[in-house]
Amino acid sequence: MNRDELAEFLRVRRARVTPADVGLPAGGSRRTPGLRRQEVAQLAGMSIDYYIRLEQGRGPHPSRQVLNALSRALMLGQDERTHLFHLADQPLDPPRIREDVPGSLLHLITFLEEVPAYVLDARYDIRAWNTMAGVLMGDLDATPPDRRNVIRWVFMSPDIAEHLTDEEKGRFARASVADLRIAAGRYPEDRALQALVAEMLALSPEFAELWSRHEVAVRREQRKHVHHPVVGTIETICQVMPVPDRDDLRLVLYTTEPGSPSHQALRELRQLTLSS
Template sequence: MDRRSELAEFLRSRRARIDPVTAGVPPYHGRRRVSGLRREEVAQLAGVSVDYYVRLEQGRATNVSEAVLDAVARALGLDAEERAHLRRLLRPARGVRRPPQRVRPQVQHLLEAMTDAAAYIVGRRTDVLAWNRLGAALIAGLDTAPPRQRNFARLMFGDEPSARALFADWPAKARDLVSFLHVDAGRHPDDPALAELIGDLSRHSELFRRLWAEHPVHDKGHTTATLRHPLVGTVELAYEALRLPDDPEQMLVTYSAPPESDAAAALRLLASWHATPPAKRT
């Protein structure tokens, strides 16, 4: 994973989605070789020289000011998460020590105490670090996959037919996963394990390659997820993703349902069938 390549691909993808007419740029009488805005047009909209914008897109501009960053973000119509991603790519953290991905015992105890919700901890690169019994029952592979494969993106894109069968809105779930990996790449562009993961997924999944090239950038949040489980049928669950306060690179993911609902009854039934104790990860 190369920070300059990530930056260039991100900015190119955002230029490509903008209609020049809507953006209000003067008519271009030559033949457009790219979709969306040309570099010269972004520079004009942002009020910077073409040479400077080219160097910025190539990752060769240094000490980019907040004013320039905001001007480029406005010209490209970036939302808050995309602006944050651009800022991280332009100003990468240097010399930041990344501790091993370990789940605190208290967090593991919390997972085990959550008997009515499927839950797991996701770390960098969507590595699955810990889970509870219901989480393993809901998402196949959390407790049976080899350690190298115990990664949510590998589980989902490595067996796309099963993922499509489980998630009613699989295209949205797939985009969310790719978005999360792009956010991670912005934080840790020099992570060799992340580069290996992206390479593996790109070789084995055409869908992943297409989504990765589109460069979606959105962090996990909350939504309603419809799952079609082979044992309990279709269930509509509340999805929450919460970053742990003492380690923002770990995220608690839960699937839950209102008490006394049909979905809650389905989760209880699923838990009763999955009698294997939850694994403890370090």
Template structure:
């Protein structure tokens, strides 16, 4: 899409949103002689705190600059929904505002995770906090529900739980790769209080995390293979698959697929297994 095409689509979008709002919706006295559907341009300009000429140029697809502050004011005046607001910012070539943090998966997403058993599956939020898991995952790494909420974090478990060091056959390689993935995944969350507290505490309690974090290595997630030495079930080899949950921004679903017939055969035992036995 060229810049001219994008400005044209932006103009059409603004006009369509303006025409759907009645004066009553906006708290404006309509008056007796009104033929314009929805709001007039001057009314949107007044509600947004911009000049009528500037807003008219915007609806005429003129080549003018639009600030994030003005976009936010337009979104408020036009009563845009969250998805419409993101669309407005995208058409204007701006990064959408931060969405409210996700508190946890919805019931349907958790039911999906449960239905994936006997394959281990879990949900991570943007800070890699475990916000959902099934019985097979609990059997593989231990039940996160038995931990304090602030300790239900994948990196925290990998770097502070001694059992994880013996569970992962290549702990150092896997742990270092996770740090690089986490740094890349959190590139836009450096001002998040949870992110700041988590990384600070991990650097304090783990010399390995501190060293690898300061290396500033970055890695994208790719389908990866991990080998576990489970205390009850024995060797397990999984290929990891990651999916984004579109209805829960920031949440990702991880599913462990058996990489060999032996692991496939052992899956049912994970539902009742425990790392403490």
């Protein structure tokens, strides 16, 4: 159980819920934003002393009943609730990030001849990709394995502005960090994941600021404008799909509106791969 992370998560989420959100009177001046500890304890049906100990990182191992009560009191969304359970070490046996990609998934991305597709693990390492993804994202074959990491790319790449607008980069960075937060809670024993977080906290002030927010959300569909030096800007729909029975893997697809200029640009890229 990660008591320090659990305590900080509770404090951050408490500060973001107002008395009005949960039907309580504001009640005069408040020294801190959000709910008071007494109010959270009241809403969750527990003693104030028990809740204070949880926020101070010295509480007992909370039961599922307690976690469910806290989720309701703090108005947590599904992703946030799942993250809370992982921080409290529920289930007791943390899952392991596997690095193998099922053969059926490799076949699938190979057959997607006009759609850039790659497989991402919970650490944001790119584990497999098809030809179109390699063309759209750069020469992945020539990239060292430790550099095939989307988190490092979005926060540390000197040429990120050539691929994403500032607005899109900001949205993508925020979504990626919120998603990585879930992975860090889900796989607390994964040393490579914890090392990645420590590295980014040390090297990227932007990452550190986003990490401090304790936002948690699973990455899903997002629109991106991807710039390619040959065919120009491609407006894509980046779809992130969980792999069945493999929670540590996601399939990422870059699709376009059928018949659009961006669709034609992807077809031109496909022709370039055939002629090279």
